[in-house]
Amino acid sequence: MQPASTPPQSIEELWQRANQLAGLSLGDLAALAGIEMPSDFRRQKGFSGQLLELWLGASAGSKPEQDFPELGVELKTLPLSATGTPSETTYVCYAPLLGQERIDWEASNVRNKLHCVLWIPIDGEREIPPAQRQIGTPILWQPSDEQLAQLRADWEELMERISLGEIEQITARHGQYLQLRPKAADGSKVTDAIGADGRLIKTRPRGFYLRKSFTQQILDNHFGSA
């Protein structure tokens, strides 16, 4: 077994690749790829995701696109606690803070990224050394009409506040499923945003994140909840 050298040509091929990884550990995949495993993720937080990108043939990079543009599929790892619940929120994409011509959900990056997601569950307990963390069975997911409607409502509310110059009043407590949180290398990083009275201000960059309750729903709907 070895990392993918080319992008999958179909969703079936992507699905097949993902299923072959189930049951293996991050250490297995790193070793087979000749990559050194970090002893913890304090200094390499995105390691799991990047390793999976390599194995599944996702085009690396930082483009604001889906991981598999030809297939219209986004790849996300989903760290799980011992009880099988998400142990972290899920980053979706960078948030535009200068507003847009109009608040258009259909054209938004959030909708685009969440149109179809290949979720890869992974042991996410800090007590388990990264190398021993196992990869679970993948989930190919598309939002239900209800989920889509709520995501849209959250996004539109957050975007409206941003457009109205209320970015500094938005906290991670806003939004039922989608929340807005800082997204930067450190607190000194700032970017332009719309301030009160419409003037430009400097503020910390933000990103959209999915709450754990949302990804939990996905797990429940897929595997069935007791």
Added chain:
DNA sequence: CCCTGATCATGA
């Protein structure tokens, strides 16, 4: 700097 991949660490 922007944006991707995320998890960490602290306060409530």
Added chain:
DNA sequence: TCATGATCAGGG
């Protein structure tokens, strides 16, 4: 104990 706010690494 747990979510919020902060932080880490790399490509372009």
